[in-house]
Amino acid sequence: MTETFTKLFQPLKIGPHTLKNRIIKSPITTRLSLTSGEVSPQLLQHYASEAKGGAAMITIESSEIEDRHPRIRPNVRINSDAYLAGLHELAEAIHLNGALACIQLRHVGMWGVDPISPSGIACRKSGGRGFVESRQITVEEIAEVIRLFAEAAYRAKFAEFDMVEIHGGTSYLLQQFVSPHTNRRQDGWGSTFENRIRLPLEIVRQIKQKCGPEFPVGYRVVLDERMAGGVTFDESRVFVKRLAEAGIAYVSPMLGNYETFHTGEGTQAMRSPRAATVKYTEPLKKEVNIPVFATFQVHEPELMEEILEKGKADAIVLGRPLLADPELPEKLRTGRIEDISRCILCNACNDTTAVTQQKICCTQNPATGREVYSSVVWALYPKTVVVVGGGPAGLEAARVAALRGHRVTLLEKENELGGQIRVAALPIGKDHFMPYVIGWRARECRKAGVKIELGVEATPQLVGKYNPDAVIIATGATPCVPGIPGVHGKNVVCAAYVLRQEVKVGKRVVVAGGGMVGAETADFLAEKGLAESVTIIEMLPEIAAGMGLWNLAYITQKLAEFKVDVLTETTVREITAAGVLVAGKDGKKQSIAADTVVLALGAVSNDGLSAALAGKVRAVYSVGDCKKPRNLTEAILEGNFVGRQI
DSSP states (O other): OOGGGTGGGSOEEETTEEESSSEEEOOOOOOOSOTTSOOOHHHHHHHHHHHHTTOSEEEEEEEESOSSSOOSSSOOBOSSGGGHHHHHHHHHHHHHTTOEEEEEEEOOGGGSSSOEESSOOOEEOGGGOOEEOOEEOOHHHHHHHHHHHHHHHHHHHHTTOSEEEEEEOTTOHHHHHHOTTTOOOOSTTSSSHHHHTHHHHHHHHHHHHHHOTTSOEEEEEEEEOOSTTSOOHHHHHHHHHHHHHTTOOEEEEEEOOTTTTTSTTOSSSTTSOTTTTHHHHHHHHTTOSSOBEEOSSOOOHHHHHHHHHTTSOSEEEESHHHHHOTTHHHHHHTTOGGGOOOOOOOOHHHIIIIISOOOOOOSSOTTTTOTTTOOOOOOSSOOEEEEEOOSHHHHHHHHHHHHTTOEEEEEESSSSSOTTHHHHTOSTTOTTHIIIIIIHHHHHHHHHTOEEEESOOOOHHHHHHTOOSEEEEOOOEEEOOOOOTTTTSTTEEEHHHHHTTOSOOOSEEEEEOOSHHHHHHHHHHHHTTSOSEEEEEOSSSSSSTTOOHHHHHHHHHHHHHTTOEEEOSEEEEEEETTEEEEEETTOOEEEEEOSEEEEOOOEEEOOHHHHHHTTTSSOEEEOGGGTSOOOHHHHHHHHHHHHHHO
């Protein structure tokens, strides 16, 4: 064990169980189960991989305790004995790989297909987009909820899970009962604080009665809803005391709810504060004698150790970092810190499961959600491989191909690796992209034996001298410069030059294009005070298309805070020395004064080398933006896939 992380690798007692360290996997929704809710081979392998990586306890994603109000499908279910065989296999797989197994139980309440809530109060949807309506739950249904939680916990125990965690957060049913914002009942399940916390306490008591007093029950609790009329820490600390008195084994805290996750600095955006719950867990620990966990953006190992060393929490709950690298705990334990593939906080994982309703993925780790078929195996016949381009797609392809035993040379025409990440890392809050995305892959490539040649522009003749069996083209893309009248004027620059601060913009700036690059460039100019006024012109109904939900909500607020004007469903028709001529969707034109016009209108693939090598090399593959400009997640996935195919 490395001495640097001594506290992190001390054991922790939870009920009758002893955790081997203080790293716990957070219950992140994966959508990897079968549509029926049964455990699938993909789900099994996903959690087995995380257990094998060294975490002390794996908490299975929120599992449905009933069939009337499912929020999404596929999702793990535990509302029937029919699921026991798969759940037992899942717990066994986690145990065999050295971790304790916990499963989170939830009732989604108003977020299901039959929305119910304590008082029928409408709530704003995640990200602030619209509202969800619900009906008031009846007293008879409340009794049923208590029974369903107890029966689900008993099934978990029968399936040999070590403990269960009750989901009392995320605007689900139990949180809405506790919150004065959503619970306005005037019966025995509302009106007073004692009545509002009655339902979760009754559930704990029923579980204890059914499963026995020694079976540990954890609780995911909201310490502060961060909204007027919502739960505050003054109330939640009393609630936690009552939970502890009822026999809860630990508390795992949250901040906010679906209505407030995205507001202000938020909790899950790339720029949200690190370790947001710690200012609450530190005083809470002094009031209860059960373990209190730290959650939300505790991603850096040094921060984990500091929190534990200073007694601010008893364990660290990690979600996204273990998707980026399931072996993070074992690498920390053995002192291989630089080998960790770090989470970049892009939220591709949450966006795919919650927004686009696809199976979980990870930008940094393409094997996430694909563990069954994404193993890197030794090639039967090692080949000579040339990779052209040292951006994320090229580096990932080279890394994987080399790990498989191929002889790999990477050619990069610039004197520095990175490709478009060198620009993508420049907006505010993204400075970790270069060390985490590029730096890690460059180190791994060199360890795997990749020969990296910088300052070398690949031509068909040069590539041919290597006599390659396969060539992987990863030459990226260049900014699009459309045929708008005046686009080549002296007052027009591309966003990359602005972000690199290679040009000085005027007082009034128009950003043509409100995609992710345009939005981040406008934010960069406004927050750094590089321009007095900034206007975004975007032809689509919304800006920052393709940006994840939480990061989009964050930057939208920043643009409003710094008074950036945003014109959507508007196109730039002409650029003049005085500014731009634009037209709305109704065709009405207007002039906007500008000293500088910044182009952020997409990119064009650099795919010339692929065509030039066709028929001259045994196999040619194109990956990343040179194939089609898209996002970082897809670029790295393609590089990884091709590296495994050769």
